[in-house]
Amino acid sequence: MGLTMTEKILAKGAGRDEVTPGEIVEVAVDLVMTNDVTAPLSIAEFKKTGLEQVFDPGKVVFVPDHFVPAKDIKAAELAKIMREFAHEQGTLYFEIGRAGIEHVVLPENGLTKPGDIIVGADSHTCTYGAFNCFSTGLGSTDIAAAMALGTTWTRVPESIKFVYYGTLPEGIGGKDLILHTIGLIGVDGALNSAMEFTGPVIDNLSMDGRITMANMAIEAGGDTGIFACDDKTRAFVDAVTDKPYTAYDSDPDATYARIVEIDVTNLRPVVALPHLPSNVHAADDVDDMEIHQVVIGSCTNGRLSDLREVADVLRGRQIHPMVRCIIIPGSQEVAKQAHKEGLADVFLEAGAIWSTSTCGPCLGGHMGILAKGERCVSTTNRNFRGRMGHREAEIILAGPQVAAASAVLGKVASPAALD
């Protein structure tokens, strides 16, 4: 019987020839990551083990990104605990001003290689499935255990195969594909499963589009969202690392819990209305929904191609007078490139806010908190109640083009409504 790519990667991590869905295995990890919100607890728990050194400083990475640049004294102290521990242990560490959002920074730095097993104390660690990694989010104590032992336990997930076929319409991107998928299967539609994204549409999709899709696997309850490694993957990875890697592909006779076939030919730009990512509707079907804020950025849609799409919409236009539009690059590298290409000028001329890289408003940390009754269109990943501020505020998830068009029109809209 054949194996899925997820089963092969976990078998490699367990030092075995094969593993079976449902069984629990202990696997060696290739990278362990935490951020400023989750690291202090991981560090405190790690210290309880009686160990003085993490298992391998070259495989442990800390990225301050959630509440930084520090929003207040407590946030500054959380970041300080992490910074000092990282320096004392000699682990990998990415300081603000030279880095950015963890899930943008790690791939840029060649730390997410095909076939790797990566765990992070952040639920969107599933992002690296775009690079053919088995990568998944865990809590702080699980990460402390991984820092101590260099291993973690996992239940081998069943795989669900998603096959995207048909002709992808102009202006439809990774965000539309993944929101449409979550709308189809629900926020627990892939609970305890690996989502394997395949098909001719995926073959033609950019790496940035794949990253956006993998990033939101957790919004369907998935352990990970994984893609095969192809020429696009190798071009990305080989440009940023010279370390060797082994990619894993699923066997033709691999077993899937379910196969979901999706014809993309008639897809329209979509949004997820409050308060679940599965509440998906075509943007143009949403009638006169007035908005007050737009957030563009995050680990979901803060990459260069996202910003290029936004600039294409905003060029020569103005943000609606009643809207604050906050644009946040995913990393310093993205910011630098956005300046070189003149994208930042487009944003500033349009009347948008151009921030330094941070998770900031996505989780209601800082840099754009919503008041009671306010509504925000956001390229982030969660629209749960209270996520971005007041419990009676509303978040509408969208891709970069819909977010930019909405910012101009002052209501939920697709770029088609601009003409």
Add this chain to the structure above:
Amino acid sequence: MQYRGRIWKFGDDIDTDVIIPARHLLTHDPKELAAHVMEDIDPEFSKKVQEGDIIVAGKNFGCGSSREHAPIAIKGAGVAVVVAKSFARIYYRNSINIGLPLVECPELVDEAEDGDILEIDTTEGAIINTRTGKEYSAKPHAPYVQEIVNAGGLIEAVTARVAARKASATA
């Protein structure tokens, strides 16, 4: 372990942002977090909940963020056990890791009402709703997970392993 407590009933897809909003993630102190538990669903919950109470919820409890602050806040508020139709994976692990018992039992959730008193034996996986007298069986943990529970939590299990490794290295 045996528990007896009053139910606070919640719906499906209770996410970690409503269990403990990110604006309170500046600490991992259980009591500080407990003061805000569930506040975006019910701002009065932290004042109403009593030591030994039980949360009963629908499917996919704890979905969303990996924040371990969520089960820490619930445990810090005195909640003894969380019963749900299903749990989101990261929340499930976090809860086990910090020693907050959880029980999967869809049938009980459907039939329980807010304010009911439950008796739960987590060792036997037996639950009784004292209002109806009906008995339920909880889905057992995988043996690997049960070992973490038996150790009192993940760091306790890891610490024992590290100590055993050190002992065998010096023996």
